[in-house]
Amino acid sequence: MRVSQEEAVAVDLSVTFTGLRFSNPFLLSSAPPTESESNIMRAFEAGWGGVVTKTIGLHPVTNVAGPKTKFLRTDPVTTRMSMQKRPGTALHSSWNWELISDKTIDWWLPRIERIKKAFPDHILVASIMAGSGSDTELRHWQELATGCQDAGADAFELNLSCPHMDRQDMGSNVGKDAGLISVVTKVVKEVAKVPVWCKLTPATTDIAAEAGASFAAGADAIVSSNTFPSLPPIDAATLEFEMNVDGYVSSGGLGGPAILPQSLAKMSQMTQVFPDKSFSGIGGISDFSHALSYLLLGCGTVQVCTAAMLDHAIGPTVIKALNEGMTAFLEANAERGWKSLEDFRGIRRDRVVTHSKIRRPDGKEYFGGKDAPEGYAAPSISAAPALTESS
Ligand SMILES: Cc1cc2nc3c(=O)[nH]c(=O)nc-3n(C[C@H](O)[C@H](O)[C@H](O)COP(=O)(O)O)c2cc1C
Secondary structure, three states: OOOOHHHHOOOOOOEEEOOEEEOOOEEEOOOHHHOOHHHHHHHHHHOOOEEEOOOEEOOOOOOOOOOOEEEEEEOOOOOOEEOOOOOOOEEEEEEEOOOOOOOOHHHHHHHHHHHHHHOOOOEEEEEEEOOOOOHHHHHHHHHHHHHHHHHOOOEEEEEEOOOOOOOOOOOHHHHOOHHHHHHHHHHHHHHOOOOEEEEEOOOOOOHHHHHHHHHHOOOOEEEEOOOEEEOOOEOOOOOOEOOOEOOEOOOEEEEOHHHHHHHHHHHHHHHHHOOOOOEEEEOOOOOHHHHHHHHHHOOOEEEEOHHHHOOOOOOHHHHHHHHHHHHHHHHHOHHHOOOOHHHOOOOOHHHOOOHHHOOOHHHOOOEOOEOOOOOOOOOOOOOOOOHHHOO
């Protein structure tokens, strides 16, 4: 059956996520593209369904004396991977050691107000971050939250994931500690009148544990991934890190295409344990096929940073391609009755299984590295093969 023109345009890109309506599920993530009023306004004009502000804090911020972000590129012929700009290379990743916004809360609040006045129907999420080591620090979370929501922010994203903090009670150090996650989330929920999203660090063993702590404390959604801990490569000629200040480097964050598969794995760990909860996927997205992987695992929105940074600072071409890609995808699947994200969200979540559940050739069986169960004894692991289930 061919789809008529009228049916083809009946697709709906809008989504409702944590009770908020977005014109499409594509958001600019908290990063340089969202660090100013003019960028955020341009992003809404370009068609982004939502914007998460660059993280706002109350503590002093001073960035390193050198570039804060660079892009790693690979050469398909020589296999060389380097930050040096050169023709014929493909983007591998972004590497950054940029701290949160160096603008004060007093700088941000009137701007949030003006952005929301200009774009009342667009979703503006305030990313916030404070410490967690004392009552004063915890009150800072509440101060940030109340200020931003009074200025008109539609939701909060708690930055529990910044990988560049020396402080043990901040950023990804909070995201690595289920107890601190719980305390911080509860403190913000006490004052929040809008949804609270927790942005977790991917630098833990089982991110579902931190997601569980967030949800138990009242989080409305989990956002993942922030950048992955990493170092820039060392240049073979100079023997210096390709990005350094006075020869020194510290662990920074990897984003962009390289982290897509890793970030999908983190997302899958969480959506399997919490199939009915809300998730926003980030990591390596630059076109709809990338976004689709997150949506098929169960995400209700996705966010973009690196691809937008490389596209006129706020990604006008990227958002156009994302919207067009989703429209084309829904039109191509109209015969299945799909009209919006809810018709296909999460349909590949359960295809991620333990290794022993993957079919072996020639009907051979595999018990996850254990001996075959003997006699009538029940298999000692729940992951015993179920060959007939593998479709
Ligand atoms: C230069 C730079 C600055 C960033 N700053 C923040 C930030 O302030 N707060 C935050 O939550 N994430 C921050 N991020 C992380 C991004 O929001 C995003 O989670 C990460 O880059 C992965 O997405 P991508 O693969 O699309 O780049 C930053 C990323 C980059 C590259």
